[in-house]
Structures are given as C-alpha cells and as structure tokens.
Amino acid sequence: MSLALLVEQLLNGIQLGMMLFLMAAGLTLVFGVMNFINLAHGSFYMVGAFLAATFTAWTGSFYLAVPLALAGCIVLGALVEIAALRRLYDRDHLDQVLATFSLILFFNELATILWGTEPQYMPIPALLSGSIPLFEGAQYPVYRLAITGAGIAIGLLLYVLVVHSRVGMLIRAGATHRETVQSLGVDIKLLFTVIFGLGVAFAGFAGMVTGPLLAVQVGIGEPMLIVAFVVIVIGGIGSIRGALVGSLLVGLVDTVGRFILPLWLGYRFGPALASMAIYVLMAVVLVWRPQGLFRLARG
Amino acid sequence: MAGHLRPAHWLLAAVLLAVLCVPLLGDVFYTRLATRILILGLIAVSLNLLVGYGGMISFGHAAFVGLGAYTTAILAFHGVASGFLVWPAAIAVSALGALVIGAIALRTGGVYFIMITLAFAQMLYYTSVGLERYGGDDGVRMAARNTFAGVLELGRPSVFFYVVAAIFMAVVFAFSRLVRSRFGRVLRGIKDNERRMQSLGYDTYRYKLAAFVIAGALAGLGGALNANLVQLVSPSMIHWIMSGDLLIMVILGGVGTLFGPVIGAAAFILLEEVLAGYTKHWMIVLGPLMLLVVLFQKGGIHALLFRRGAAHG
Numbered sequence: 001m002s003l004a005l006l007v008e009q010l011l012n013g014i015q016l017g018m019m020l021f022l023m024a025a026g027l028t029l030v031f032g033v034m035n036f037i038n039l040a041h042g043s044f045y046m047v048g049a050f051l052a053a054t055f056t057a058w059t060g061s062f063y064l065a066v067p068l069a070l071a072g073c074i075v076l077g078a079l080v081e082i083a084a085l086r087r088l089y090d091r092d093h094l095d096q097v098l099a100t101f102s103l104i105l106f107f108n109e110l111a112t113i114l115w116g117t118e119p120q121y122m123p124i125p126a127l128l129s130g131s132i133p134l135f136e137g138a139q140y141p142v143y144r145l146a147i148t149g150a151g152i153a154i155g156l157l158l159y160v161l162v163v164h165s166r167v168g169m170l171i172r173a174g175a176t177h178r179e180t181v182q183s184l185g186v187d188i189k190l191l192f193t194v195i196f197g198l199g200v201a202f203a204g205f206a207g208m209v210t211g212p213l214l215a216v217q218v219g220i221g222e223p224m225l226i227v228a229f230v231v232i233v234i235g236g237i238g239s240i241r242g243a244l245v246g247s248l249l250v251g252l253v254d255t256v257g258r259f260i261l262p263l264w265l266g267y268r269f270g271p272a273l274a275s276m277a278i279y280v281l282m283a284v285v286l287v288w289r290p291q292g293l294f295r296l297a298r299g
Numbered sequence: 300m301a302g303h304l305r306p307a308h309w310l311l312a313a314v315l316l317a318v319l320c321v322p323l324l325g326d327v328f329y330t331r332l333a334t335r336i337l338i339l340g341l342i343a344v345s346l347n348l349l350v351g352y353g354g355m356i357s358f359g360h361a362a363f364v365g366l367g368a369y370t371t372a373i374l375a376f377h378g379v380a381s382g383f384l385v386w387p388a389a390i391a392v393s394a395l396g397a398l399v400i401g402a403i404a405l406r407t408g409g410v411y412f413i414m415i416t417l418a419f420a421q422m423l424y425y426t427s428v429g430l431e432r433y434g435g436d437d438g439v440r441m442a443a444r445n446t447f448a449g450v451l452e453l454g455r456p457s458v459f460f461y462v463v464a465a466i467f468m469a470v471v472f473a474f475s476r477l478v479r480s481r482f483g484r485v486l487r488g489i490k491d492n493e494r495r496m497q498s499l500g501y502d503t504y505r506y507k508l509a510a511f512v513i514a515g516a517l518a519g520l521g522g523a524l525n526a527n528l529v530q531l532v533s534p535s536m537i538h539w540i541m542s543g544d545l546l547i548m549v550i551l552g553g554v555g556t557l558f559g560p561v562i563g564a565a566a567f568i569l570l571e572e573v574l575a576g577y578t579k580h581w582m583i584v585l586g587p588l589m590l591l592v593v594l595f596q597k598g599g600i601h602a603l604l605f606r607r608g609a610a611h612g
Contacts, residue, residue, distance in 0.1 A: 037410050087594060093410050094356050099593040101543040106586030113580055209416050222539060226421045227387040229414035237410065279422040283403050286415070292408040 017251025018151025026199025042221030075202030236292025360419030367522025393519020438533025553601025
C-alpha cells in the first residue's frame, strides 16, 4: 500500500465527510428546532443535482448554474414547507415519516417524468479540472479539493450564523425554549420556514457540487439521506458540532474502509465488509453512548 | 369490541369469504393477486405489532422480510427444498436478525429508532447486493416452490393460495390473542407511557425486544411465503422503499387495529394495480394521496369504515 494512495483516500474521505455534513446539518437543525424528521431531505439533494445539470447545459456555465439551481431549490423547499410540512411540526413522528416518505415517492416520480431514467452527466467546470501535485508522486483532483473547501467554508459560515447572529440566537433559543421565543413576539412560522430553507439550500448545494463526480439520476438522494442519518445517530441529534464530527468520522471510515479492507481481507469478503463498516461504527457508538457523541441539551 | 358486531364487521367477514373464493374463478392472475395481498397483509400485521401496539416506528421492516426470503432462496439454491425445514429456518434467521438489530436499536427511542432501523436495513440491502454468488443485484431464482413431502403441491396456484390463507388466518388469530394477552396490554402500556410502565416495575426494554423479535419472525415467515410466490429473491425486497410501503399499508389501513393493516395491504396493492393500468407514473398520484391521508384522515380506512358504522348503528 503506497502512502500516496492512502493520502488520496483520506482526502476523499474528508470530501465525502463535508458533503455529508451539508446533508446532516440541515436535518439536525430542522429536528433540533422543529422536532421534525424529514425523510424528503434527500430529495432536495437530488433536485439540486438535476437543476445544476440542466442549468449547466442551458447556460453553458457551472458558475451560473449553481446560484440558479440554489434559488430553485430554496423556492421549492419553501413551497413544500408552507403548503404541507409546517402542518406536521406538531404531529407525532409517525405522521412525519409517512408524509415525507410520500413526498419522496412524488419527487422521485416527478424527476423521472422531467428528466427520464437515463443518468445525466455534468462536466467538471473548466477552471477546476485537472490535478495538482500533493507531494512526490501524488496527484489530487482540484475539483474535489474545491468542493471540500466550499464545504468547510459553509460549515464556518453556519457556525458564525448560529453562534454570533441574531437569527442564530433565535435558532438556538427555538431549539431549547420554543414557547419563550414565541411569547417574545418572534414570528415563529417565518423562523421555521427560514430554518427549513437553510437546510434545503445545504442539501441542494451538496447535490449540485457532487453532481460532476457522479451520474445524476433518480434516487441518488436517499442513500445520502440514510448515511446522513447514520451521521446524526453518531453525532447526537440536534447538535451541529455532532453532525460535523459524525460526518468526518463516517466519511473517513467509509472511504478508507473501502480502500483498506479489500487489501487486508481479500476481494471476496473485503468489499462486503467495507460496505458494512459505517453501520458497525454506528452500532459501536450506540452501545457506548446511546444518545450520540454530542447530546443536545433540551430545556 | 367483541360482541358488538357492526355492519362493517359483517362486511369484513364477507370480504374475507369472497377472497377465499378467488381461486374458484380459475384465473391464475387473480389467485396470485389474492395470494400477494394475504402475504403482504401478514407482513403488515407483523409491523403493526411494533408501530400500532408498541409505539416503535420501524423503518426497516423489509430487512426481516428479506432475511426470510433470502434464507428460503439460498437453501433452495443448495438443494434444500423441504418446507418443513426451510420455513422454520427462515423464521429463525429473521428472528435472530431482529434480536441483534432490536437489541441495539432499542437502546434508544423515538426518532433515533426510526433512523437506526432504516440504517441497519440499508446495511442488509448492501450486503445482499454484494452476494455475488447469489446473483448480486439481480437476485437469486427459485426453480420450484418448497415441497411438503409430496402432500402439498405448492406449484399449483390454488393449493399455494390456500396454504397461505391457512397460515394467514392462523397468524391473525394468534395475533388477536397475543395483543389481548398480558404481554399485549403491557406493550400498549409502554406505547402510552413508557416511564409509567417502568415505575410499575416492568422491564420495558425486554418487552419491546420480545415484540421486535416476534414481528421480525413473522416478517421472515412472510418473506419465505413471498419468495415462494415470486420465485425470485432480489435486493429490492430489502430496499428502503419496501419498508416505507409496508408502513404506508399499516397507516393507510388503520394503525393499532387487528385488520387495519390487512385492509391497507389490500388497498395498496389494488390501488397499485388500478393506477398502474392508467400510467406507469402511478407514484405521482400515490404520493400526494398518501400525504392527504396522513394530513387529514387520522386512523386510515379502518376508522373510516368503523367510525361511520358506529355513528349509524
């Protein structure tokens, strides 16, 4: 096993981790504040990727397509929240699961009608194509570094937003003292829509920037959603910090596991075991700390 | 409820009787359809033990259906065809899987439980995709249905239907006894207020785990039957959409009622048949329809039938 390959896998793991963080941050924010479990979160990842692919084809520019697709995602998310989901915040989790599962079925079918079943491919934007040398004998694609950087930047932005801004103060207060926030005259409905839209924007953005690395097709959102759940279970629900640590852990274990386990255990059992690695990690964390690594204190 | 026979009960009995007569039509298509409804009804009943009686929202029930189905198909692949061996084996494997997954998932509750069951089912899904020897993505075929020492010829659609119907009725009967037993009452007590049951001295973890294993075992039986029906076991049986569909059946029919999930399974399958006849994009109708049911029709079809019946009678 060469060092260069291992470093490449580690970087890939961090990149996957940052994309998972974008997914998990929205899920955990929405759950922390609204006590709402949204299975349709993965649909926004898929919609983001499809919109980016379509707008890239129309405008010829990835850099134009991303803001357009982002706007599209946010509008869609706000519409869905206002029309249906906000009615579910006070319902039990079973209703939320059922309703958002129904939305997945709807979005997947809608995407099939609009974009067909053939996978779509997005070119890697020209400025970011190519590779840079890491150290002797090791090359790494610029694009992956760029989206890792974008993920980190958004993570920092979110941190500043949540910890140092007025909206962030309301978000934190809404998670722990909802009634107090309401009685202070804050438009809680609007706050919820904003938080939901923020989550949708993150998920959509993850889909958009991952688009050039994969075949964009119907159903790509849910595997990401389920891994984001693993992240949240590990990190502790409602905790942004937990989502970050969980994402990096899961991203690294998954990527490095897929690389190392077949080398160690052979190609007969290695790949199968590698695909189980993150779930085993989740089970271990659950046995050790059933509420996850960072538990959100509820007041 | 017993002793108060309402028109809706008579309707239910009549429908069951009518279903039992389906093979007499002599059309294999309808016999298979009725068989499928009973099998999925049985699986939905098992999920209802968790969701409706125990308050455990499992989004990974397809995992146990898949374990039972894969056990059946893999044993057949290796030449073990006797149902006397295979069906108990399928039940045992699913029960064991439920014991392991349940023991971990039940350490937490609420929304964690949903995510964990979904995640473990996804793990088994990827594992089944990785079973290259047994067809990987494409799944494994069963050349013939299981044998019962030459007594039952399951290859004949009507014989298979009546075997499934007999098992179905036995399971529903046993289920109705189970939920009325002390165990069932404790389970409902846990659903209403787990802390209260704990302070009354009940080890609620063990009750919930027992329910999870029973539900898993029944789902495994359903998986074995389903493998025999379609004679092709593939990862799609374990897919998270399948788990979601099963939840839809339970909720659509009526959560926490004896026959609700069966009505839900029947409604779901018939809806699929009818809508799929109009458009291959039938999900675009089903999705919003389900959303409306969740938002506005609490209690599903069962409540619609029985509350109306109560109001008029």
